[in-house]
Every structure is written in C-alpha cells, then in structure tokens.
Amino acid sequence: YFVLHRYFFILTQIIGFKILALMKLRGDLDATLECIPPLIVDCACIVKLVNLLCNIEKIKILLTHIQRDWQLWTIKSEFKILHKFAETGRSITIGYASGMYAFGSLFPIMAIIPKIIDENVVSNYSTRPVGFPYHVEYFVDLDKYYYPVLIHNYLATAIRLTAIVASDTCVAILVLHCCALFSIVRYRLEHIRKSVEQDKELAMLEEDDKMYKNFVYCIRKHEDALQFAGLLETVYSKSFFIEVGLIIGAMSLSAVQATNDTLTPQIAIRHGGYIIAQLLHLFTVCWLGQQIIDHSDRVYTSIYRGEWYETSSKSRNLENMIMLRSISPCTLTAGKIMILSLPSFSAVVRASASYFTVLQSIR
Numbered sequence: 558y559f560v561l562h563r564y565f566f567i568l569t570q571i572i573g574f575k576i577l578a579l580m581k582l583r584g585d586l587d588a589t590l591e592c593i594p595p596l597i598v599d600c601a602c603i604v605k606l607v608n609l610l611c612n613i614e615k616i617k618i619l620l621t622h623i624q625r626d627w628q629l630w631t632i633k634s635e636f637k638i639l640h641k642f643a644e645t646g647r648s649i650t651i652g653y654a655s656g657m658y659a660f661g662s663l664f665p666i667m668a669i670i671p672k673i674i675d676e677n678v679v680s681n682y683s684t685r686p687v688g689f690p691y692h693v694e695y696f697v698d699l700d701k702y703y704y705p706v707l708i709h710n711y712l713a714t715a716i717r718l719t720a721i722v723a724s725d726t727c728v729a730i731l732v733l734h735c736c737a738l739f740s741i742v743r744y745r746l747e748h749i750r751k752s753v754e755q756d757k758e759l760a761m762l763e764e765d766d767k768m769y770k771n772f773v774y775c776i777r778k779h780e781d782a783l784q785f786a787g788l789l790e791t792v793y794s795k796s797f798f799i800e801v802g803l804i805i806g807a808m809s810l811s812a813v814q815a816t817n818d819t820l821t822p823q824i825a826i827r828h829g830g831y832i833i834a835q836l837l838h839l840f841t842v843c844w845l846g847q848q849i850i851d852h853s854d855r856v857y858t859s860i861y862r863g864e865w866y867e868t869s870s871k872s873r874n875l876e877n878m879i880m881l882r883s884i885s886p887c888t889l890t891a892g893k894i895m896i897l898s899l900p901s902f903s904a905v906v907r908a909s910a911s912y913f914t915v916l917q918s919i920r
Contacts, residue, residue, distance in 0.1 A: 571713040577694035578684040605724040608796035632755035642737035663830025665690035738782035739852040743859040772875035786887035798892025809912035846889040846897025854886035
C-alpha cells in the first residue's frame with residue numbers, strides 16, 4: 558500500500574512537469590504532438606494505480622481465494638491443473654515483462670544516444686535538451702541541473718514501466734487461476750469415475766452417492782469460479798474502459814509522430830518501440846479476456862463428454878443446473894461496453910488506424 562502511494566506521487570510529479578511543458582509549447586503543433594503520447598501513457602499508469610488503491614481489499618479477497626484453493630485441493634489431478642496454470646502465468650509474466658521493458662525502453666534509450674555520440678549536439682527545444690526522452694518544464698536552468706533532471710526523468714520512466722508490468726501481470730495471475738477453477742470443474746465432469754477413485758472421501762460411499770457427491774462438488778467449485786470471475790470483472794472493468802481509450806489515442810498519435818516529414822531511423826525506432834509496447838499491452842489484456850470466455854464456455858460441452866449416462870436421475874438433475882449456468886460464458890469487459898477478446902483487439906487496432914488517418918489528414 559505504501560509503495561503504491563509512492564509510485565502515485567512520483568508519477569503525478571512527472572505528469573505535472575510534462576503538462577507545464579505542453580503549456581509552454583502551445584502553438585507549436587509538432588512539439589505538442591510529441592508531448593501528448595508519453596503523457597497519455599502516464600495517465601494510463603495513474604489509472605492502474607488508482608484502481609489498485611481503490612480495490613485493494615477486493616484484490617486481497619481474490620489472492621486469499623487463490624491461497625485457499627492451493628491448500629484445499631482434494632485429488633492429484635486438481636493439483637496438476639492448478640500447477641499447470643500457475644506455470645503458464647509464470648511464463649506470461651516473464652514474457653510480458655521482458656517485452657514491455659525491451660520495447661518500452663527503446664523510447665528513452667534512443668533519446669540518449671545522440672548525447673553519447675556527440676556531446677556538442679543541440680536541441681531545438683528548451684523543454685527537451687538532447688538526451689531527455691520527453692518534454693518537461695521544471696522552471697530551473699536545465700544546463701546547470703542537466704544530470705539531476707535527466708536522472709529523475711529516467712527513474713520516472715523505469716517506475717512507470719514497473720507499475721504497468723506489475724499491474725498487468727497481477728491481472729494475468731488472477732485470470733489464469735480463474736481459468737484453472739473452470740478447468741477443475743471440467744475435469745471432474747469429463748472423468749467422473751477417475752475423479753471418484755482419486756477422491757478418498759468419495760471412495761468410501763455407495764456407488765450412487767459417489768456420483769451425486771461428485772456433482773455437488775462440481776457445483777460448489779463452479780460457483781466459486783463464477784464468483785471469482787464476477788469479482789475480477791468488478792475490480793478491473795472501469796479501469797480497462799479508460800485504458801483502452803487512452804491506448805487508442807496513444808497509438809494514433811505515436812503513429813503520426815513515426816510518419817512525419819522529418820522521419821529519421823532514430824525517431825522511427827523510438828515511436829515504433831512505443832507502439833509495439835502498447836500493442837503488447839492491449840493484446841495481453843484481450844487475450845486474458847478470451848481465456849475466461851473459452852474456459853467458462855467449455856464447461857457446457859464437458860458435461861456431454863463425461864459418463865453422464867451411467868449416473869442416476871438425481872445426479873443428472875445436478876448436471877442440468879451446471880449446464881443452464883454455463884450457457885452464458887463469463888467475460889472481462891471495458892466498462893460493460895466492450896467485451897475483451899481477440900476480436901476486440903482487432904477492433905481497437907482498426908479504430909487506432911482510423912484515428913491515425915484522420916489526424917494525418919488534419920495535420
């Protein structure tokens with residue numbers, strides 16, 4: 558909680574300095590367009606932090622739920638499923654963090670290269686001396702305090718990237734555990750006899766009672782998964798809505814910067830890396846939304862694949878309850894307006910391309 562507050566304080570500081578620079582550069586269209594994309598990404602980062610601060614108790618409930626599930630698994634197959642999704646989450650975390658740090662760092666790194674190569678090179682803007690990744694206005698003599706301000710800018714960039722990676726990987730871990738819960742239900746429904754044999758508590762019961770208790774367990778676990786998905790949607794729906802809108806704006810403006818008349822390899826790499834990082838962020842969120850849809854929807858078909866024909870009518874009535882609830886899959890949405898999925902990713906990219914075309918024509 559303390560760390561989130563410190564991150565929030567540092568990011569609001571750098572946003573303030575960028576807004577002051579934007580005000581000073583008003584009237585210069587090229588400089589203004591150069592200021593806005595980094596400012597938008599900072600705002601997206603602030604949205605993530607504010608969302609975490611406002612929903613910290615709900616996130617604690619979700620994490621406690623994960624801890625409880627790892628302690629209460631009843632058969633070996635359930636543990637394997639949990640472990641499989643945990644490993645997937647670990648791989649996604651490493652891959653996502655590596656990609657975001659790699660592409661997100663291109664923007665500031667390419668800015669410092671001219672300063673390293675030629676110490677006498679000068680900048681056209683007092684708000685962005687050579688080596689500075691962004692336009693900022695500190696109301697101090699930047700020639701005198703060049704290195705302290707430069708270090709502050711690069712630290713703020715590292716903190717921003719870290720906040721984005723930490724927030725998004727937390728979402729990935731929560732979503733994949735939710736998918737694991739649905740997968741456990743599906744395994745129990747598809748492999749009824751094997752599940753009963755592995756469960757020591759059920760093995761001692763009569764044959765009909767074994768099947769019935771297994772379906773009771775499935776209903777309970779399915780309800781847990783639905784509640785987990787519902788709480789996940791409540792926590793992140795509003796922030797996703799704002800983030801998607803900001804990503805569209807940032808990608809459109811970055812594309813305008815990357816295709817201007819004074820395009821150089823350095824500018825192309827800077828803004829290209831920025832756009833790729835934003836696409837990676839958007840794709841990851843939409844892919845996670847697609848995973849929840851797929852795993853919750855497959856529960857319905859898993860009932861057909863199981864040995865339901867060998868169960869009693871009382872047990873089949875319980876299966877009907879799960880089927881009815883599985884007709885509508887769980888979703889992650891952006892403000893209850895757009896369902897996050899792979900088709901949504903394509904739609905957002907197309908929208909960004911459309912806005913880019915409009916901005917390019919206006920310019």
